[in-house]
Amino acid sequence: MQRTIYIESYECMTGVSKNSEELWSSLSAGRSGVAPQSMERWAPRSREYFESYKSTPIASLIKDDLKGSALDTLVTRLLQVFKKACFIKAPDCPVGIIYSSTKGAIEDHLSLEGPIVDSLDIVLNEFLEKAALENIVISQSVSNACASSHGALALGKKWIEAGLCERVHIISGDIVGPFIQTGFKSLKALSAESCRPFQKERDGLILGEAICALTLSSFKSDFELADVVIFNEAHAVTSPSPEGTGLYTCASEVVKKGAPDMAIAHGTATYTNDLIEDEVLSKIQELVKKDFPITAAKWATGHTLGSSGLVDLIAAINCLKHNKIFPIPNAHDQESFKGKNYVYNLALDLPLSSVLVTSLGFGGVNGALLVRRAQ
Amino acid sequence: MSKLKYFLKTNLNTIEFNNKVAPSWASKVRRWNQLDGESFCLAEASFYYDSEVLPCSVVLLASEGSLNTDRAFQNSAKVSPSLFVHTLPNVRMLSYSLMSGFEGEMICLNKGKQTLGLALAQNAYMFDGLGLKKILFIQVTKKDEAFYTCDFFELSKTQGRDDYCIEIDKSKPFIEEVCDEDNILREKIERGEDCHLNKSFSMRKSL
Numbered sequence: 001m002q003r004t005i006y007i008e009s010y011e012c013m014t015g016v017s018k019n020s021e022e023l024w025s026s027l028s029a030g031r032s033g034v035a036p037q038s039m040e041r042w043a044p045r046s047r048e049y050f051e052s053y054k055s056t057p058i059a060s061l062i063k064d065d066l067k068g069s070a071l072d073t074l075v076t077r078l079l080q081v082f083k084k085a086c087f088i089k090a091p092d093c094p095v096g097i098i099y100s101s102t103k104g105a106i107e108d109h110l111s112l113e114g115p116i117v118d119s120l121d122i123v124l125n126e127f128l129e130k131a132a133l134e135n136i137v138i139s140q141s142v143s144n145a146c147a148s149s150h151g152a153l154a155l156g157k158k159w160i161e162a163g164l165c166e167r168v169h170i171i172s173g174d175i176v177g178p179f180i181q182t183g184f185k186s187l188k189a190l191s192a193e194s195c196r197p198f199q200k201e202r203d204g205l206i207l208g209e210a211i212c213a214l215t216l217s218s219f220k221s222d223f224e225l226a227d228v229v230i231f232n233e234a235h236a237v238t239s240p241s242p243e244g245t246g247l248y249t250c251a252s253e254v255v256k257k258g259a260p261d262m263a264i265a266h267g268t269a270t271y272t273n274d275l276i277e278d279e280v281l282s283k284i285q286e287l288v289k290k291d292f293p294i295t296a297a298k299w300a301t302g303h304t305l306g307s308s309g310l311v312d313l314i315a316a317i318n319c320l321k322h323n324k325i326f327p328i329p330n331a332h333d334q335e336s337f338k339g340k341n342y343v344y345n346l347a348l349d350l351p352l353s354s355v356l357v358t359s360l361g362f363g364g365v366n367g368a369l370l371v372r373r374a375q
Numbered sequence: 376m377s378k379l380k381y382f383l384k385t386n387l388n389t390i391e392f393n394n395k396v397a398p399s400w401a402s403k404v405r406r407w408n409q410l411d412g413e414s415f416c417l418a419e420a421s422f423y424y425d426s427e428v429l430p431c432s433v434v435l436l437a438s439e440g441s442l443n444t445d446r447a448f449q450n451s452a453k454v455s456p457s458l459f460v461h462t463l464p465n466v467r468m469l470s471y472s473l474m475s476g477f478e479g480e481m482i483c484l485n486k487g488k489q490t491l492g493l494a495l496a497q498n499a500y501m502f503d504g505l506g507l508k509k510i511l512f513i514q515v516t517k518k519d520e521a522f523y524t525c526d527f528f529e530l531s532k533t534q535g536r537d538d539y540c541i542e543i544d545k546s547k548p549f550i551e552e553v554c555d556e557d558n559i560l561r562e563k564i565e566r567g568e569d570c571h572l573n574k575s576f577s578m579r580k581s582l
Binding site (some may be wrong): 046049058094103104106109110111112116117118119120121122125136137138139140141142143144145151155158159161162163164165182183184185186187188225229231232233234236237238245246262330361362363364365 | 394403407430433437438439440442443445446448449450454455456459460462463464466467469476477478479480481482483484485486487490493497500501503504517548549550552
């Protein structure tokens with residue numbers, strides 16, 4: 001059943017911001033949270049792996065200096081952000097909750113001796129126990145790789161449309177620790193210096209941490225989730241199909257709800273991601289007959305994995321609030337791409353009503369959403 | 376109408392993880408010898424899985440995440456990128472897609488020991504509004520060092536032989552109270568017994 005899905009509240013903490021307003025000011029000011037990451041508490045194997053490359057890990061980490069277990073760190077952060085999100089008071093209604101993550105509290109479970117567990121479910125259960133929320137009728141973790149946020153939003157939308165609940169809290173977060181850093185290093189996916197989305201000299205992604213809390217509901221609010229689509233293509237594990245068929249399928253579906261005024265791309269700054277995403281966005285511009293401006297946020301926040309789509313969605317809502325598009329800073333090469341109107345170096349003031357947000361991930365996952373001012 | 380009836384076709388498999396010999400489906404997966412146990416065994420099960428019609432949507436169930444492979448990556452003598460890419464449970468979906476040709480909506484869900492039960496319950500509750508003809512649930516679990524269980528469950532409105540019948544009463548609110556944990560559900564399905572899915576649902580062997 002079609003119902004309007006509103007975004008009732010949102011909040012986030014990233015490596016460059018303590019809250020969503022600070023995220024906006026950092027994106028607008030060209031401020032990045034990327035810095036060297038200490039390997040002080042890392043197991044020798046991971047430390048030696050980076051040292052063998054004469055390399056120091058870098059990341060955009062949340063700067064709160066928590067030193068507990070992965071579980072404690074994630075739950076503490078999730079509770080902090082969740083409590084800051086401002087919920088519109090509404091009658092008692094059934095509520096759902098979804099945790100979007102790629103690895104959850106994995107750093108706590110890597111010893112061969114431990115029991116076989118679900119490192120995401122443990123985080124969600126601990127959060128629920130400490131948050132003591134009322135009227136929760138369903139709780140679930142989603143792990144669709146780097147499109148987990150889009151997956152969580154798609155599931156939450158279905159729950160509300162089906163009348164399973166009237167409100168869905170979506171919380172997200174990963175920890176960038178030695179496991180994830182070592183893994184991406186082994187794939188040669190990391191940049192040694194900075195994330196340069198949609199630039200010819202890009203050389204890889206930078207990992208980042210973000211905790212998001214966003215609530216979807218059937219209660220009228222300023223912004224609505226016009227549509228969200230996820231699509232798995234059968235091509236390869238670490239790269240999309242050359243034509244970006246999966247992403248095009250998602251994006252072309254959501255823009256049926258209206259041509260976007262701008263797009264926030266996944267923009268990880270790996271060679272392949274940006275090449276394929278550019279191909280798809282240029283085709284979407286042709287499809288809607290509009291060269292909508294395109295920007296990306298990972299130069300500031302890093303690739304925040306299970307939070308990636310939610311960070312971009314919160315950035316999109318801020319663009320709508322301010323009628324302004326934050327730029328990709330320090331960008332020089334503007335000529336190698338098929339998509340038109342990448343927003344480089346200078347912010348763009350523009351009346352905005354809707355934003356397209358796209359995501360891709362390992363395993364052939366893709367996601368696209370359209371967020372707009374409530375009609 | 377608040378009482379709704381759906382049918383669940385079940386297909387349970389125990390697959391040996393033997394990547395020393397090229398499997399029958401080797402031509403469909405270039406690097407079959409680099410797949411982790413879950414992906415390898417799902418490819419094997421999917422190759423032989425006979426489904427008349429492709430599903431509209433797939434729900435991949437990862438009750439243990441990818442912890443077996445996570446540990447293998449962490450504890451291997453040499454850091455292995457081919458192991459790392461399997462430390463995302465959704466990646467094993469490619470095994471099914473490459474065998475069946477399926478491309479479309481896929482969501483990977485985790486809920487510990489109730490992953491299958493909750494996935495079935497919520498999707499049965501939502502089914503009439505989703506506009507889909509068939510949802511396929513896939514669950515892969517490591518049994519021991521040599522074997523994995525790879526199970527397929529198809530939810531639809533079409534009754535087939537030996538299907539389970541799921542009846543739900545939508546006049547009652549949804550409550551997440553899965554009664555049979557996944558391992559119990561699987562044992563009951565293996566024996567063809569009725570299952571205790573949820574207080575609002577019955578899951579019985581069709582007559």
